[in-house]
Amino acid sequence: MTYNNKRFFLTGVLIAIFALFSSISVKAEEEAKAFDPGEVIIGHIIDSYGWHIAGDVSVPLPIILFDQGKPVVFMSSKFHHGHCAYKGYAIGFTPESKGKIVKLAGANAQYTGEIEELAENNGIEDVAGMESLIDNEAFLIDISITKNVCGLFVAIIICCFVFLKVAKQYKQREGKAPHGLQGVVEPLILFIRDEVAIPSLGKDKYQKYFPYLLTLFFFILINNLMGLIPIFPFGANVTGNIAVTGILAVITFFVTQFSSNKTYWKHIVNTPGVPWWLKFPLPIMPVVEMIGLFTKPFVLMIRLFANITAGHIIVLGFIGLIFIFGAMAPALGFALAPVSLVFYLFMGLLELLVAFIQAFVFTLLTALYIGMAMEEEHEDAHEANVVELKTETI
Amino acid sequence: MELITPSIGLLFWMLVGFGILFFILAKFAWPIVMKAINSREEKIESQLAEAERVRNDMKNLKSEHQALLVQAKEERDQILADARKIREKLYEETKETANREAQVIISEAKNAIHFEKMKAMTDIKNEIANMSIEIAEKILRNELSEKEKQEELVNNLLKDINLN
Known part of the structure; x- marks a missing residue:
């Protein structure tokens, strides 16, 4: 490869990288949520139940729970990045339970579906109300294969x-x-x-x-x-x-x-x-x-x-x-x-x-x-x- | 799953995983690796020591060789010197013996010559004496064949006696 070709190649790669980053940044903007660097950085550093690769693509990992000694196993993809609950289990959605797997309380103990929908159906708007959805008594031992x-x-x-x-x-x-x-x-x-x-x-x-x-x-x-x-x-x-x-x-x-x-x-x-x-x-x-x-x-x-x-x-x-x-x-x-x-x-x-x-x-x-x-x-x-x-x- | 609160699941899997890893490596990897490294190091060390030893041996051998060479040279010189000495001695001895023998021979020869000379002289003397006697006899016979001459002789002889 001649010098010129090499330079063109490198320039091309750099432009591609910039384009990629800017497209992501544009996308981030389009999502209309304010970009919170702290949250994103911590999100990358701490553990998670699925292995996020890029965009909406992530590798599902097995969730292994012992609910009162009873083993429960399913894939993390059932949580849909934390938006959904599966058979009454969900990724914590209140500040206190954030990042942990929680069990939904009472009548929702077998609920599968969107958490937001559940909140809407129950007419809940504030954090305290969300907390009431969680069964704090539940004894979960979580040995999931996380990231x-x-x-x-x-x-x-x-x-x-x-x-x-x-x-x-x-x-x-x-x-x-x-x-x-x-x-x-x-x-x-x-x-x-x-x-x-x-x-x-x-x-x-x-x-x-x-x-x-x-x-x-x-x-x-x-x-x-x-x-x-x-x-x-x-x-x-x-x-x-x-x-x-x-x-x-x-x-x-x-x-x-x-x-x-x-x-x-x-x-x-x-x-x-x-x-x-x-x-x-x-x-x-x-x-x-x-x-x-x-x-x-x-x-x-x-x-x-x-x-x-x-x-x-x-x-x-x-x-x-x-x-x-x-x-x-x-x-x-x-x-x-x-x-x-x-x-x-x-x-x-x-x-x-x-x-x-x-x-x-x-x-x-x-x-x-x-x-x-x-x-x-x-x-x-x-x-x-x-x-x-x-x-x-x- | 906050930053500084360890989760039970990860603690559990970490303990299990690290335990398994340690077990596998401590049983199937490290002993083999360490044995190989140690044995190789020992081998290298022993070979270095061996090389050192061989080098020393070579050095000793060389110095021995040198010493041997020097000794051989010395011996050669010694032998040559001895040979020279012996030759000289032999030469001298031979010369002396020859001289002595020559002397003996010469003296013997001289003696023999002297003896022969004496013998010859005696013979010649005897011969001369005999011849003189014969000549004298002949002369006498010749002289004394006449009477007057006989008388003259007797007179001469008597004269001599008278004088005494």
């Missing part, structure tokens, strides 16, 4: 596929130089071993925890990277969801506690190097240390969640700018699109970096916490605290 669960499964399948393949390659090419996928994965594995596991856990003990650290690192990394690809079946904000990071943090917490030794508990109950009046009669230090036990995993959970979510919010914000200006005047949105795209690309690259850094930091801190819990009593225990403080600021 994030689906994204999670995709990530797990990719993880399994990649690492089983790599394991097979290692078996077949034993003693040879890494090749293909192996060559991508091996530096990361060695990095985790040499920079994370061995320095934090020690050369003798690291092997026991290494599988967990590797799984953790690659799970977070793959989910982070998948979150950056905005095409189905990727793009679910899995590691930017507090439930996911929470579970990871809880697992780390339990692994830490189960590998703790006497010295660790002695440090918590009777912290050495601290004046006695901080421990008795008021046990200030022990209380602080006990709180510290829980803040560590809590911080892990928040850090990963916040970093990934913040990155997505900024990216969506830049894209949202096009629509905000597009809503004012289509030409303005059209003009702003290239600027937004440049920012979007910049943020995308930054997020790529963040994807690696956050996977690394989560793994490193997990290894450090486990290492601290296993540490034998010796003089330079304070050094570990310095390391912890340093990494805490990342």
Whole structure:
């Protein structure tokens, strides 16, 4: 392809993208609803029951409910993007129940159809009236395969596929130089071993925890990277969801506690190097240390969640700018699109970096916490605290 | 499904999913990968050590070789020097022996010559004596064939005796 052809091609692609964005912005305007960037951005970040792709197209996902212990399964397409109720179940339509699945109360317990119609039929106009439609007594356990669960499964399948393949390659090419996928994965594995596991856990003990650290690192990394690809079946904000990071943090917490030794508990109950009046009669230090036990995993959970979510919010914000200006005047949105795209690309690259850094930091801190819990009593225990403080600021 | 309230469903699936992932990877992937990496590292390390060892061996061998060469040269020089010495010694000895023998032969020859000379002289003396006697006899016979000459001789002899 000659230089000129290439330039024409690139220009064409850019024009197509702008046209697409402006057409969407025009469409958004036509829908006559004021464009609410906050709501749209949060809508993209949080979980949802269906997997929205573009326009009115979305992939239906199974809804799995336990209603008083009775399993109920149907597809999310029955909700018609939250407009409809199905057999008495609906996506919450009041501010309080927003985003959750609710059961309709009383006579409507088996209602299937438009919620607005139901409200009209019952002569309801205000929020309080809408709330009366919901059966607050209902005990629903919702384990639906939501967008994030689906994204999670995709990530797990990719993880399994990649690492089983790599394991097979290692078996077949034993003693040879890494090749293909192996060559991508091996530096990361060695990095985790040499920079994370061995320095934090020690050369003798690291092997026991290494599988967990590797799984953790690659799970977070793959989910982070998948979150950056905005095409189905990727793009679910899995590691930017507090439930996911929470579970990871809880697992780390339990692994830490189960590998703790006497010295660790002695440090918590009777912290050495601290004046006695901080421990008795008021046990200030022990209380602080006990709180510290829980803040560590809590911080892990928040850090990963916040970093990934913040990155997505900024990216969506830049894209949202096009629509905000597009809503004012289509030409303005059209003009702003290239600027937004440049920012979007910049943020995308930054997020790529963040994807690696956050996977690394989560793994490193997990290894450090486990290492601290296993540490034998010796003089330079304070050094570990310095390391912890340093990494805490990342 | 708000931003910071975890939903039960996702918590549940996350726990199950991550558990399964961990189980699968910890059972079927990581041990194989780590074993392969460790064994390869060990192999590389041992091969490096082996290479180092071989290099040292080569170095030793080379220095040994060098030493051997030097020693061989020294030995050669020694042998050559010895040979030269022996040759010289032999030469000297031979020369001396030859000289001595020559001397002996010469002296023997001299003795023999002297002896022969003496013998010859004696023979010649005897011969001359015999011949002189014969000549004298003949002369005497010739001289004494006349009476007056005989008397003259006796007179001469008597004269000599008288003088005494």
